Amino acid sequence: MGTRSRGRQGQELSIDAVRFDAGHGERIKPPLTAAQRRRLMALATRVRLPPRTIIYREGDPLSDIFIVGEGLVKSFRDLASGRRRIVHFLFPRDVFGLAETGRYVNTTKTITESLIYRIPHETLTVALHRDAELQFRFLCKVTEKLREAHRQCIVLGRRDAIGRLAMFFKMLEPDGTGRHHGGLIPVPMRRTDIAEYLGLSAEAVSRAARLLAVRKIVAFEGDHAVRVKDRAGFESLVAAA
Amino acid sequence: MGTRSRGRQGQELSIDAVRFDAGHGERIKPPLTAAQRRRLMALATRVRLPPRTIIYREGDPLSDIFIVGEGLVKSFRDLASGRRRIVHFLFPRDVFGLAETGRYVNTTKTITESLIYRIPHETLTVALHRDAELQFRFLCKVTEKLREAHRQCIVLGRRDAIGRLAMFFKMLEPDGTGRHHGGLIPVPMRRTDIAEYLGLSAEAVSRAARLLAVRKIVAFEGDHAVRVKDRAGFESLVAAA
DNA sequence: CGTCATTTTGAGGTATTTCAACGAAGGTGG
DNA sequence: CCACCTTCGTTGAAATACCTCAAAATGACG
Numbered sequence: 001m002g003t004r005s006r007g008r009q010g011q012e013l014s015i016d017a018v019r020f021d022a023g024h025g026e027r028i029k030p031p032l033t034a035a036q037r038r039r040l041m042a043l044a045t046r047v048r049l050p051p052r053t054i055i056y057r058e059g060d061p062l063s064d065i066f067i068v069g070e071g072l073v074k075s076f077r078d079l080a081s082g083r084r085r086i087v088h089f090l091f092p093r094d095v096f097g098l099a100e101t102g103r104y105v106n107t108t109k110t111i112t113e114s115l116i117y118r119i120p121h122e123t124l125t126v127a128l129h130r131d132a133e134l135q136f137r138f139l140c141k142v143t144e145k146l147r148e149a150h151r152q153c154i155v156l157g158r159r160d161a162i163g164r165l166a167m168f169f170k171m172l173e174p175d176g177t178g179r180h181h182g183g184l185i186p187v188p189m190r191r192t193d194i195a196e197y198l199g200l201s202a203e204a205v206s207r208a209a210r211l212l213a214v215r216k217i218v219a220f221e222g223d224h225a226v227r228v229k230d231r232a233g234f235e236s237l238v239a240a241a
Numbered sequence: 242m243g244t245r246s247r248g249r250q251g252q253e254l255s256i257d258a259v260r261f262d263a264g265h266g267e268r269i270k271p272p273l274t275a276a277q278r279r280r281l282m283a284l285a286t287r288v289r290l291p292p293r294t295i296i297y298r299e300g301d302p303l304s305d306i307f308i309v310g311e312g313l314v315k316s317f318r319d320l321a322s323g324r325r326r327i328v329h330f331l332f333p334r335d336v337f338g339l340a341e342t343g344r345y346v347n348t349t350k351t352i353t354e355s356l357i358y359r360i361p362h363e364t365l366t367v368a369l370h371r372d373a374e375l376q377f378r379f380l381c382k383v384t385e386k387l388r389e390a391h392r393q394c395i396v397l398g399r400r401d402a403i404g405r406l407a408m409f410f411k412m413l414e415p416d417g418t419g420r421h422h423g424g425l426i427p428v429p430m431r432r433t434d435i436a437e438y439l440g441l442s443a444e445a446v447s448r449a450a451r452l453l454a455v456r457k458i459v460a461f462e463g464d465h466a467v468r469v470k471d472r473a474g475f476e477s478l479v480a481a482a
Numbered sequence: 483c484g485t486c487a488t489t490t491t492g493a494g495g496t497a498t499t500t501c502a503a504c505g506a507a508g509g510t511g512g
Numbered sequence: 513c514c515a516c517c518t519t520c521g522t523t524g525a526a527a528t529a530c531c532t533c534a535a536a537a538t539g540a541c542g
Contacts, residue, residue, distance in 0.1 A: 080482050083482065085395055085482075098384065100388060132369075132373045136370065139369070139379060139383065142383045142387060147341060147346060149387060150329075150347075154328075157440030158440075160498095161497080199400075200499095203522080205521095223520095240322055241321050402530070431489090432490095433488070444531080448491085450490095464539090
């Protein structure tokens with residue numbers, strides 16, 4: 001497969017990582033009405049999956065669109081070099097199942113135990129054609145994901161590991177300010193996952209994390225939580241770009 | 242602005258870089274019917290802009306959605322460090338005008354003389370609600386752009402300048418194989434633009450380009466065209482990831 | 483033909499990668 | 513319940529590659 005997009009322009013629904021609410025930021029009215037949500041859920045099958053379960057593999061024929069109910073899922077690609085790149089993490093309410101030419105483009109795997117909803121993609125396509133408003137919500141959500149992907153590009157463009165890691169934590173921050181959670185940021189994924197997401201070696205992530213702690217910018221509380229100690233320093237690192 | 246997306250979930254149309262046709266790859270039936278295209282064009286205003294003209298700035302209030310008719314546009318962001326990052330290039334038939342919370346997120350500027358169509362975003366929103374099929378085309382296109390953004394993330398994740406540059410050229414290749422154009426790839430943008438897109442310094446791009454030429458993988462024909470000389474070597478560089 | 487912007491080239495500094503090894507943690511089986 | 517094993521995380525040291533600074537060369541434009 002080349003780098004250039006050349007997806008078939010058929011009726012297939014191909015959405016990846018579309019969140020149904022306003023994201024981790026300011027809570028705005030949910031883009032889906034209760035009725036829409038109900039109808040959508042009626043089309044779905046629920047599955048509960050243990051950690052490290054592969055949901056589908058890159059290249060598998062497209063069948064369903066998935067929605068994360070609970071848990072954490074990673075979407076990644078194995079490169080020719082043997083290296084693995086995580087394209088994005090999928091949190092509750094994220095939609096995934098991006099396909100091209102009728103095949104999934106990434107492999108997805110649960111990180112923690114997860115509750116997953118699946119909807120046959122034709123079913124969803126039909127529903128979207130019936131309900132223009134519902135479809136518009138999807139459109140908004142995909143554009144939102146597009147913005148997020150662009151932001152990730154900015155992160156990856158940075159050269160310094162410490163800055164990338166800071167931006168990553170910032171991305172994980174529930175409300176973006178730390179006001180309501182005392183600067184505590186949950187970090188459900190493993191270090192190697194972070195490394196594969198940020199395009200760094202695991203060692204570099206480890207060193208950057210230690211540096212953040214040594215500089216008293218954050219304090220780690222176990223492997224799966226960080227607390228921002230120096231908000232000003234943290235934000236200036238994030239903004240340094 | 243934080244790194245986390247927190248766009249308002251209103252009726253604003255916020256689409257960036259949505260191509261109306263099948264992209265540079267295999268030519269498939271255009272996603273827009275002639276009638277849809279005609280109607281869309283009826284809503285638009287045409288403008289012809291000289292090179293290096295700013296179309297809108299980051300932070301400007303959202304007013305229109307734009308479509309490239311001819312020429313080349315770049316969409317970029319100035320970072321706190323004073324560095325500039327090009328988020329993407331916009332080719333003919335690409336749509337742009339991505340906004341968040343009612344404001345454009347990037348600055349856009351013509352690179353070459355361009356023909357631009359502009360449609361008030363409310364007008365387009367209404368049209369999309371009226372025509373579910375038209376909206377579905379938009380949805381498909383945005384997801385396509387999302388895939389492209391993911392691919393760019395892969396490129397940016399690479400550590401070697403020469404590999405990134407190779408992937409960039411590959412991205413620019415009209416049909417992805419070189420079969421129909423003798424491996425000749427037009428490169429309309431300047432070196433510095435490429436550098437800002439790839440997250441490299443201009444010097445690194447220059448050196449990588451020379452290296453590609455020295456290794457006889459490509460040959461430059463002026464500053465705005467490259468010819469792939471060693472297809473196998475080229476592809477293996479691209480795939481090396 | 484001169485001026486300005488872009489591109490290229492050179493040399494040194496710095497950051498991350500890589501390779502290697504150790505320590506810790508989680509899961510499995512006896 | 514403990515020992516073992518696999519995986520993950522950390523730390524150290526050397527190598528590589530890009531960045532930065534500086535300056536020359538090329539090209540565009542008036």
